[in-house]
Amino acid sequence: xxxxxxxxxxxxxxxxxxxxxxxxxxxxxxxxxxxxxxxxxxxxxxxxxxxxxxxxxxxxxxxxxxxxxxxxxxxxxxxxxxxxxxxxxxxxxxxxxxxxxxxxx
Amino acid sequence: xxxxxxxxxxxxxxxxxxxxxxxxxxxxxxxxxxxxxxxxxxxxxxxxxxxxxxxxxxxxxxxxxxxxxxxxxxxxxxxxxxxxxxxxxxxxxxxxxxxxxxxxxxxxxxxx
Numbered sequence: 217x218x219x220x221x222x223x224x225x226x227x228x229x230x231x232x233x234x235x236x237x238x239x240x241x242x243x244x245x246x247x248x249x250x251x252x253x254x255x256x257x258x259x260x261x262x263x264x265x266x267x268x269x270x271x272x273x274x275x276x277x278x279x280x281x282x283x284x285x286x287x288x289x290x291x292x293x294x295x296x297x298x299x300x301x302x303x304x305x306x307x308x309x310x311x312x313x314x315x316x317x318x319x320x321x
Numbered sequence: 322x323x324x325x326x327x328x329x330x331x332x333x334x335x336x337x338x339x340x341x342x343x344x345x346x347x348x349x350x351x352x353x354x355x356x357x358x359x360x361x362x363x364x365x366x367x368x369x370x371x372x373x374x375x376x377x378x379x380x381x382x383x384x385x386x387x388x389x390x391x392x393x394x395x396x397x398x399x400x401x402x403x404x405x406x407x408x409x410x411x412x413x414x415x416x417x418x419x420x421x422x423x424x425x426x427x428x429x430x431x432x433x
Contacts, residue, residue: 220333220334223334223337223385224333224337227337227338227341227382227385228337228340228341230378230381230382231340231341231342231344231345231348231378231382232344234344234345234375234378235344235345235348235351237348237371237374237375238347238348238350238351238352238355238371238375239348239351241368241371242351242354242355247361247363247364247367250355250364250367251367255370258371258374258375261374261375262374262375262377262378265341265382265385266378266381266396268381268385269381269384269385269393272385273390275390277390278390278393281390281393281394281397282381282393284397285377285381285397285400288397288401289374289377289400292400292404293404295408296403296411297407299407299408300363300366300367300370300410300411300414302411302415303363303411303412303414303415304361304363304414306415307361307414307418308421309361309364309420
């Protein structure tokens with residue numbers, strides 16, 4: 217019973233954060249803010265759903281696979297977001313007019 | 322492969338899975354909207370990256386729903402591909418300067 221409740225909480229929280237990530241993708245004004253919000257929320261979504269899988273199956277192989285997938289995503293998603301953000305910056309994609317810089321631009 | 326048939330096991334879990342599926346569907350639709358709309362190529366690539374990550378999350382949800390562990394392997398493979406796609410697109414944007422070219426073309430058109 218307890219494991220069931222925990223699984224339900226993980227599933228709902230994970231998919232909610234996935235929806236939040238997509239909402240940030242639509243609502244944020246420029247590419248840099250979009251990348252920042254959505255990358256984090258999507259990683260959390262994946263992590264929670266994979267944690268539900270790891271928790272639910274009482275098989276060490278599947279749990280190990282899920283944990284490996286979580287670790288892999290934790291490493292690659294920030295790296296991917298950084299690479300695409302750097303490309304956008306070098307291409308001088310315009311940022312939101314409300315952005316404050318320290319003058320080094 | 323071990324199989325757990327969960328949706329029939331408990332009513333509450335079935336409802337949770339259904340709600341999670343609807344939320345993920347809404348998220349995927351919003352991602353596709355941004356891919357269609359995004360002004361620059363970089364915007365589209367960010368949206369594609371998020372779409373790929375959400376697809377991995379959906380694979381995890383499918384694993385819970387069906388009770389088959391095969392979908393987890395698919396999710397891991399998809400995560401690998403998602404990273405490679407993002408890095409390759411970033412290199413493409415940097416090397417070709419496609420966004421700069423598009424923008425200067427737009428500015429020229431606006432000036433005329």
